[in-house]
Amino acid sequence: MMTSRRPATPFSDELGTPAEMAADGRAASRNLGLQSRLERAARAAGRPAPSLHFDDYPAEVGKREIRVSEAAARLAGALHLHLD
Numbered sequence: 001m002m003t004s005r006r007p008a009t010p011f012s013d014e015l016g017t018p019a020e021m022a023a024d025g026r027a028a029s030r031n032l033g034l035q036s037r038l039e040r041a042a043r044a045a046g047r048p049a050p051s052l053h054f055d056d057y058p059a060e061v062g063k064r065e066i067r068v069s070e071a072a073a074r075l076a077g078a079l080h081l082h083l084d
Contacts, residue, residue, distance in 0.1 A: 015021070
């Protein structure tokens with residue numbers, strides 16, 4: 001059985017022009033959603049830093065309530081942990 005082999009081409013023949021490769025990179029970043037992340041980072045870098053003054057945050061934020069399910073309480077009891 002005879003297999004047909006293509007002639008080996010140099011790697012550089014498979015590459016596109018620098019402009020084509022740059023366009024491919026931009027298209028890939030758009031498709032992966034990287035461009036929007038970079039744009040958000042650039043906008044955030046241009047904004048001023050958040051304030052450290054207490055008066056700028058007058059609202060009191062309540063603590064979240066942690067609920068322990070019945071299954072978690074049974075597991076904790078079996079492991080001799082105390083979840084109150």
